[in-house]
Amino acid sequence: MGKIITIDPITRISGFLEIQAEVENNVIVNVKSAGLLYRGFERMLKGRLPMDAIYFTQRICGICSSAHAVASALALENAMNLNISLNDSYIRDMIHGMEFIQNHIRHFYQFSIPSFARIKSLKQVDNQDYRDFRLPEEINSRIEEHYIQSIEFSRLAHEALAIFGGKAPHNHGIFLGGVTATVDPYRLEKLKTIIGRILSFVSNVMVEDMGIISGYYADYFKKGISYPNFMSYGIFNNYEDKEITFVKAGLMVDGAIEALEAQNITKHIKYAWYKREQDTDIADISKKDAYSFIVAPRYNGMPMEVGPLARFIISGNYSGGHSCMDRYIARVLETDLMLRLMRKIADRIEILPNDQKPFVIPQEAYGAGLVDTARGALGHWVQIKNQVHEHYDIITPSMWNLSPRDSSGGLGVLEMALLGTEINNTKEPVEIGRIVRSFDPCVSCATHVLGGNARGKTVEIIV
Amino acid sequence: MNQSECPLMKEKGKTAKRLTEDVLSMVKTHSINKMNAIWLEVTGCSGNIISFMNSDTPGLYEILTGIVNLRYSNMLMGAEGEFAFERFLETLDMDFILLVDGAISTKDNGAYNIIANYNGDKITALEATRMAGERAKYVLAVGTCASYGGISAASPNPAGCISAVDLLDRPVIRLPGCSCHPDWVVGTLAYLTGYGEPELDEDGRPVLFYSITVHDSCSRRGFFENGIYARNFGEDGCMYQIGCRGPVTRADCPRRKWNGYVNWPVEDNSNCIGCTQRYFPDGMEPFVIY
Structure with a gap:
């Protein structure tokens, strides 16, 4: 048996993740990715009011709360056969889009950069026991300066979100039937101004910094490669207007594009700390072989990578590979691309009243809300009975990326990316954290379990 | 006072x-x-x-x-x-x-x-x-x-x-x-x-x-005083009748506002949902009453 390396906490992510890697002759020969937080949202949501869930589910995640608002609203609108107006769709995409921008800027500068450049003026960031920092002094200090500047731009992204969202984290603006916001020329102009300022920083500074990092750490184009399976539920995809369309729902498996069929999604719980009791899954930390609170979602039995790189590959925007460094690059390029799309969407927003009315929740209904978010494909499935939630099911992007093994023993996406990785110095296994963070893990989001039985209408569970 | x-x-x-x-x-x-x-x-x-x-x-x-x-x-x-x-x-x-x-x-x-x-x-x-x-x-x-x-x-x-x-x-x-x-x-x-x-x-x-409630310093307090109520989210007017928790919620959101002091939930035409309160969320639901 080789040397076991345990890294816990993996810091500079959202939530609690442990990586255990077995290393032989400086190569990872076995690996486990474990999410170490459980709250049980699906169980809490049973019996709650469907409209409240749009605000309630945002509390799953502090860094991507708007994503849950969108998925929850879409699921309910799907259950009620409700279509939202074009103008409300634009505004909702602005709110959600700004969440992407806040995420991506923070992920790049505050979470990722400290693994590649030294932030000397902040001792708590600089104090690390790794020495593999390769940037020449002058370049390093420029990037440190950008780390500091970026703080204002991620804050501004949340300010722009709040213009129509009310506040962030946990906005109020995204609601059943569209948005609650009133558009006026001042707010719209403010939004456009912020988009312009952030875009200028991203395209002039962030993209260049990414280029510099990828040059000095070019070996990471060969590390962290996982399965050639990618999936997206689509984002900025409901427009006929191609100029503002980003990526439609779809899959790329081994180089071939496939249509998404949501009924092919299953969840495997063999290696997750849950047991089935009647029709509910209960946390059980004594379960044999289990090692994570994250269940393993699979598509036709296959693990799927989700996130910016998956979107770029599926939409044909990327000709590179799918390594650790490619994931970082795709996220940075996506920040730039999305801001440009958002500028165009903002130009199309009209000064029109919102479409809110006193909605009536049906007695019984079923709906699914599938949408891509900053970290990838997010799904909410709802079943309503007597006007309250009978079942609520959530599969987050980080569940796809950070999952443990499935029922047949197949590794999760992150586990596969780490397997076979060469560790230069096992006393300083810096490679592991760099690869893990390329997925932008969010464990706050990832630890979920189905709250009820499937009845062929929600996601099937495989024990 | x-x-x-x-x-x-x-x-x-x-x-x-x-x-x-x-x-x-x-x-x-x-x-x-x-x-x-x-x-x-x-x-x-x-x-x-x-x-x-x-x-x-x-x-x-x-x-x-x-x-x-x-x-x-x-x-x-x-x-x-x-x-x-x-x-x-x-x-x-x-x-x-x-x-x-x-x-x-x-x-x-x-x-x-x-x-x-x-x-x-x-x-x-x-x-x-x-x-x-x-x-x-x-x-x-x-x-x-x-x-x-x-x-x-x-x-x-x-x-x-x-x-x-x-x-x-x-x-x-x-x-x-x-x-x-x-x-x-x-x-x-x-x-x-x-x-x-x-x-x-x-x-x-x-x-x-x-120290004071959201309702105390709400920017829509004038609507309340004049009996002008919103019937649903998205409208102007006091949202008391559709379940706004401002009257019981202690926080300074109306004057402070959020995110660069640009907005807050009521000015975004939605209820205060009482998120600073002891019994949030169970005791503050329903967040909206239609």
């Missing part, structure tokens, strides 16, 4: 911004020292530290260089693994402020939330909060989960979550809010650094931020 009784008038000279500016300059001129701090994310969504990173003036960088020496933070620190957790242990022997972000999961002795693996020992959030909570000079419960249990303790409370206040047998300053407004945290930190403990209400909340 006459002027001398109004808590707002009394606290007016101590706005979060004035406070932080004063303290920043006091630290710079070395008349006071920065305090050490541990930001402990536990059972929650980590939304309070994201909100903290949204602080406008001072921004995150000025806070970290000028107000507190944040020695441990899962989200911001450079180190990882055991080396990171050693920074946590080291700080316990210093004078420090503990900021708890999240509720504390107690089921199965805390096993539902592991925050570190140190020399093979799994450190639960329960254990870490106790370790730091016992030794900290001040404890701040940041957000509604840490203050009251919040959404993490929502019925049927599958993880057995409790607040930091209920866990620790000591005074804890409550800064509820889902999420907690950055000014509420930064203002309190500045106060502690520069002047010691701020005046607290009977629930342990700084009077400076939580």
Whole structure:
């Protein structure tokens, strides 16, 4: 048996993740990715009011709360056969889009950069026991300066979100039937101004910094490669207007594009700390072989990578590979691309009243809300009975990326990316954290379990 | 209420911004020292530290260089693994402020939330909060989960979550809010650094931020007084009849506003959902009544 390396906490992510890697002759020969937080949202949501869930589910995640608002609203609108107006769709995409921008800027500068450049003026960031920092002094200090500047731009992204969202984290603006916001020329102009300022920083500074990092750490184009399976539920995809369309729902498996069929999604719980009791899954930390609170979602039995790189590959925007460094690059390029799309969407927003009315929740209904978010494909499935939630099911992007093994023993996406990785110095296994963070893990989001039985209408569970 | 009784008038000279500016300059001129701090994310969504990173003036960088020496933070620190957790242990022997972000999961002795693996020992959030909570000079419960249990303790409370206040047998300053407004945290930190403990209400909340209800200073109060009510979200008018929790909710959102002071839920045509309140979310639902 080789040397076991345990890294816990993996810091500079959202939530609690442990990586255990077995290393032989400086190569990872076995690996486990474990999410170490459980709250049980699906169980809490049973019996709650469907409209409240749009605000309630945002509390799953502090860094991507708007994503849950969108998925929850879409699921309910799907259950009620409700279509939202074009103008409300634009505004909702602005709110959600700004969440992407806040995420991506923070992920790049505050979470990722400290693994590649030294932030000397902040001792708590600089104090690390790794020495593999390769940037020449002058370049390093420029990037440190950008780390500091970026703080204002991620804050501004949340300010722009709040213009129509009310506040962030946990906005109020995204609601059943569209948005609650009133558009006026001042707010719209403010939004456009912020988009312009952030875009200028991203395209002039962030993209260049990414280029510099990828040059000095070019070996990471060969590390962290996982399965050639990618999936997206689509984002900025409901427009006929191609100029503002980003990526439609779809899959790329081994180089071939496939249509998404949501009924092919299953969840495997063999290696997750849950047991089935009647029709509910209960946390059980004594379960044999289990090692994570994250269940393993699979598509036709296959693990799927989700996130910016998956979107770029599926939409044909990327000709590179799918390594650790490619994931970082795709996220940075996506920040730039999305801001440009958002500028165009903002130009199309009209000064029109919102479409809110006193909605009536049906007695019984079923709906699914599938949408891509900053970290990838997010799904909410709802079943309503007597006007309250009978079942609520959530599969987050980080569940796809950070999952443990499935029922047949197949590794999760992150586990596969780490397997076979060469560790230069096992006393300083810096490679592991760099690869893990390329997925932008969010464990706050990832630890979920189905709250009820499937009845062929929600996601099937495989024990 | 006459002027001398109004808590707002009394606290007016101590706005979060004035406070932080004063303290920043006091630290710079070395008349006071920065305090050490541990930001402990536990059972929650980590939304309070994201909100903290949204602080406008001072921004995150000025806070970290000028107000507190944040020695441990899962989200911001450079180190990882055991080396990171050693920074946590080291700080316990210093004078420090503990900021708890999240509720504390107690089921199965805390096993539902592991925050570190140190020399093979799994450190639960329960254990870490106790370790730091016992030794900290001040404890701040940041957000509604840490203050009251919040959404993490929502019925049927599958993880057995409790607040930091209920866990620790000591005074804890409550800064509820889902999420907690950055000014509420930064203002309190500045106060502690520069002047010691701020005046607290009977629930342990700084009077400076939580002394009056949302309804008291609501920008739509005029609609209420004139009986003009909104029938649904998206409309102008007082939203009392569709379930706004402003009348019972203590927070200064209407005057402070959020995210660069640009907006707040009621001005976005939606209810206050009582997110700073003890019984949020269970006791504040339904969030909207149609």
